[in-house]
Amino acid sequence: MTDLDRALADIVEIRSRLALSSTFLGLGPAALAGSGVLAFGVALAQSLLPGTSDPLAYFAAWVATAMASCGLIGGEMLRRAERHHGGLADQMIREAVLHFVPAGVAGAALLAFFARFAPADLWMLPGLWLVLVSLGIFAASRSLPRAMPLAGAWYFVCGFAVLLLAAENHALSPWLMGLPFAIGQLLVASIVHRAGEADNVG
Helix, strand or coil, X not given: CCHHHHHHHHHHHHHHHHHHHCCCCCCCHHHHHHHHHHHHHHHHHHHHCCCCCCHHHXXXXXXXXXXXXXXXXXXXXXXXXXXXXXXXXXXXXXXXXXXXXXXXXXXHHHHHHHHHHCHHHHHHHHHHHHHHHHHHHHHHHHHCCCCXXXXXXXXXXHHHHHHHHHCCCCCCCHHHHHHHHHHHHHHHHHHHHHHHHHHHHC
């Protein structure tokens, strides 16, 4: 390895350490709150429209909602990260996203597994998804605002509460999916907003 290669490797290592030790400021409260409002709207639509309790329609709507929310949050994240982190934006985004990738992959894998091998147990998926979101938040909390574990705790408790409630009749309830996500995303948005206000005051 040449001196230039070593120097470049050292720079990459320093950038990585800086990204890991810094608070990620790319999350925007508007997009986070918007994803919560979207979840509430989908739950309301599913509760009013006929046929949406069918597993295919139910989960198709929520997968589409998750993708739309990721696009909404991701678009604002790219814009804010560039403004707040400058040259470290790409590294900060990569570190933040990587914390949530395992939870997202696990959620998709669980949907595929239950749909193929245990369709009668699909009622468990909303609660399990909530638990996975909580684990993603806890994994990323080191680089997020200090109060973010509160949101992780909300999703964790809601996940098991939804499992307990759904276990009574094994029904796919739009509100058992929508309300925890709507309130959880609004809570995350509030935490991010308050953290931003504190930074501005400081």
